[in-house]
Amino acid sequence: MSLEHFGRVLVVAPHPDDEILGCGGTIARLAQAGHEVEVCLVTRGQPPAFSPEGVEQVLCEMERAHAHVGVLACHRLDLPAAGLEMVPAAELNAALAKVVSQVRPDTLMLPFLGDIHRDHQLAFLGAMVAARPRDNHAPSRILCYETLSETNWYAPPVTPAFVPNMFIDISQTLETKLEAFAMFASQVKSFPDERSPRTIECLARLRGSCVHLEAAEAFMMIREIVRS
Template sequence: MILPVPDTGPVLVIAPHPDDEVLGVGGTIARLSRAGREVHVCIATRGRVERFGQEQVDTVRREARAAHDILGVEHTHWLDHEAAALDTEAHGDLNRSLADLVKRIGAQVLFVPHVGDIHLDHQLVFLSAMVAARPAQQQYPAAIFAYETLSETNWNAPYLTPPFVPNVFVDISETLDTKLAAFSAFASQVRPSPAERSISALSALATLRGATVHRHAAEAFVAIRQCY
């Protein structure tokens, strides 16, 4: 099965918080890296020490590094905006930092959070990613896909906010175990079933998305732009 992305050029997965990238794109990241593609991950925010404590902040960063090693991520970029506080800073700051990163690595493919996610950080990161990818510059991403994040994408108000209606599915039958291992590396974030951020829930979603397209497991995306 051919991946629905341009054949060449760096891939950038933009995550509002560490573990969003694994929940939404982990199996696809593993597939791309196994195929020899250069995959970068951008974590837009960092937990505030006064809220989470330095030890927890450091733990999550170590967990992210371990998870990304499992997936085969080329490089992780930390923008260090304040988590759960993006609405308190000038929106242009986030626009600028994402635009600089997209330009610096020459990203040809973007995976971004869904604009309808319940977390405001997700919505603002989506908007800034779209600003960074505007096709009004000499070089810009040829393809953009929005991903779903358990406990964010599916917890917003149905019919009142933009729904997640996928139109692209990536077969992750051979990389689902890798995705689950990467999420397990986020030990501080994993919850027991039936919590949505549990190994069983993540596996169940992959099975459901796969069954939709007659595959054992899949990740689902909304294609925002494809130009290649």
């Protein structure tokens, strides 16, 4: 299947690097094919939990990584990182709705509801509210990506499990994804930590092998609207 029908794409990232971990290879492939891919960064680290210097460093790293994979623009909501549950739901929903309305994406890529991090869960819920199909501009498709150290660390027997039903070939862009993540020097860990380049590559190879590809990123299709 061609990615031509993906159209304009908006990726919702709770924190810097989630979008690269979850769908960096797909972003690079879409950008190379001429698609407009934008990112909505939901949170920003706030003192005293996060130092201003550390926050600026990771944002600079993100900008470099975005340029590397071909992100067209990044919309920063600057809501408190690791504290999104303190933001009124109406405020979060409205902030996400404003970006969705501005970008008018054909395809919306979201973190998974079953991620262990509360920020991820709330970003998913807020984006789903923003993407309600109340007019012809609602996203035609909504996908959830998986984020290493978030998607697989909750409690699948009693919480939603990530069961992918879409796989996107990133055989030609896996190296671009790995290079982009390496630009997050403050976030890169050594193997066997899950946020290591080796683990990221292993997951891509595993997901690819599941569908007889060299490498892939896995998604859960939440909704697709086939318009006339």
